[in-house]
Amino acid sequence: MADLLLGQVLSFTADPFAAGLGAARHESHGAVLIENGRIAAVGPADRLRAAHPAAKVTDYGRCLISAGFVDAHVHYPQTAIIASWGKRLIDWLNLYTFPEEMRFADAAYAAEVAERYLGLATANGTTSVCTYSTIHPESVDAIFGAAARRDMRIWAGKTCMDRNAPEGLRDTPQSAYDDSKHLLEKWHGQGRASYVITPRFSPTSTPEQLAALGALWREYPHCLMQTHLSEQTDEIDWVKSLFPQSRDYLDTYEAQGLLAEGAIYGHAIHLTARERDRLREAGASLIHCPTSNTFIGSGLFDMGGLKAEGHRVGLATDTGGGSSFSMLRTMAATYEVAQLRGRPLHPAELWWLATQGSAQALRADHLIGNIAPGMEADLAVIDLASTPAIAQAVTRAGDIWQALFPTIMMGDDRAITATWIAGRPVI
Numbered sequence: 522m523a524d525l526l527l528g529q530v531l532s533f534t535a536d537p538f539a540a541g542l543g544a545a546r547h548e549s550h551g552a553v554l555i556e557n558g559r560i561a562a563v564g565p566a567d568r569l570r571a572a573h574p575a576a577k578v579t580d581y582g583r584c585l586i587s588a589g590f591v592d593a594h595v596h597y598p599q600t601a602i603i604a605s606w607g608k609r610l611i612d613w614l615n616l617y618t619f620p621e622e623m624r625f626a627d628a629a630y631a632a633e634v635a636e637r638y639l640g641l642a643t644a645n646g647t648t649s650v651c652t653y654s655t656i657h658p659e660s661v662d663a664i665f666g667a668a669a670r671r672d673m674r675i676w677a678g679k680t681c682m683d684r685n686a687p688e689g690l691r692d693t694p695q696s697a698y699d700d701s702k703h704l705l706e707k708w709h710g711q712g713r714a715s716y717v718i719t720p721r722f723s724p725t726s727t728p729e730q731l732a733a734l735g736a737l738w739r740e741y742p743h744c745l746m747q748t749h750l751s752e753q754t755d756e757i758d759w760v761k762s763l764f765p766q767s768r769d770y771l772d773t774y775e776a777q778g779l780l781a782e783g784a785i786y787g788h789a790i791h792l793t794a795r796e797r798d799r800l801r802e803a804g805a806s807l808i809h810c811p812t813s814n815t816f817i818g819s820g821l822f823d824m825g826g827l828k829a830e831g832h833r834v835g836l837a838t839d840t841g842g843g844s845s846f847s848m849l850r851t852m853a854a855t856y857e858v859a860q861l862r863g864r865p866l867h868p869a870e871l872w873w874l875a876t877q878g879s880a881q882a883l884r885a886d887h888l889i890g891n892i893a894p895g896m897e898a899d900l901a902v903i904d905l906a907s908t909p910a911i912a913q914a915v916t917r918a919g920d921i922w923q924a925l926f927p928t929i930m931m932g933d934d935r936a937i938t939a940t941w942i943a944g945r946p947v948i
């Protein structure tokens with residue numbers, strides 16, 4: 522049976538950073554027709570109601586129907602340690618992250634956190650995530666299993682580390698290769714699951730491990746590869762001392778076959794001119810994690826400059842280095858960080874980044890991240906007056922962007938009226 526959702530509908534025909542505001546389509550009294558888990562039609566409510574009289578109607582009134590949010594970089598095993606106080610990256614990893622990740626050797630604990638995490642993500646209107654796991658294969662099975670039960674499009678991979686991590690949280694070049702390959706064969710392409718080859722970052726992988734994962738990626742070039750790049754200056758200094766022969770941080774990956782189309786680098790804040798050029802030439806994706814970058818004190822991502830150079834950029838919470846599960850909060854932090862760099866991002870640019878931009882970064886913008894016929898029916902329905910503070914601010918809004926911006930800046934999970942995944946309402 523077909524579903525017809527009524528409300529204000531926001532979609533994009535292009536990237537507003539390049540094409541300007543004409544890239545956005547806003548239907549004030551719009552409708553989205555869903556059939557067999559996909560979007561079958563979008564347009565004015567009157568026309569679609571007349572054309573599809575048998576469809577089951579859900580009227581969301583003045584709520585905004587958008588593509589669901591795509592969170593392009595998270596660590597689901599860090600769900601329970603979100604908002605841990607007072608450390609910078611390396612201390613934060615050692616004090617909070619590694620002890621918690623140790624617990625994921627227990628499959629039951631991994632399954633419990635995977636369920637909890639996806640519950641929080643979908644309550645925040647997030648319909649797809651690209652997540653790290655821990656070194657334990659059980660943690661990969663847990664998140665793919667929990668996503669399959671929700672029919673979510675998901676990317677995940679086993680986090681690989683063979684040095685500078687505690688006993689119990691280290692693999693080897695060979696076991697990282699073998700376990701990753703086994704999990705890739707088991708999960709990649711099962712339903713809506715995609716496997717991502719996942720070396721954590723250069724400080725916790727020997728060159729031998731990076732080379733082994735580079736070799737694996739050459740065997741499966743259609744998979745994505747995710748890691749971290751140039752998040753903090755202390756980290757960059759550490760990478761220099763660990764890889765004295767490398768030209769820069771990116772080169773530690775590039776030299777081992779870990780720079781190509783389909784490479785997804787989290788943070789990418791303190792980049793050299795050479796790194797920026799090579800990342801763009803290679804067609805790699807950069808993922809901006811603004812609540813994490815301010816929370817851990819990492820720095821100010823150059824959104825304006827990188828987008829103007831033509832980089833592929835997605836947006837992410839970086840749970841639990843990030844301080845929120847909400848992509849609304851993430852958009853607000855994106856705005857604030859860009860303001861500190863002198864580039865006030867338009868609400869259309871922010872919304873595009875959290876939906877199509879992230880989908881493009883994951884090379885899945887033909888499947889998710891927008892409302893258009895043929896796309897998978899992953900939707901967020903947004904209440905634009907979800908709190909008294911937001912409601913009073915929107916009363917004088919003259920257009921959709923003025924109506925949307927208070928929710929971007931002050932909204933949270935209370936603004937999420939419904940989340941639809943693969944054509945079914947999950948909250």
Ligand code: GUN
Binds near residue numbers: 610618721752843
């Ligand atoms: N760099 C390497 N691992 C991590 C992590 O778990 N979180 C963040 N924010 N940065 C990292």
Ligand code: ZN
Binds near residue numbers: 595596749787
């Ligand atoms: Zn991360």
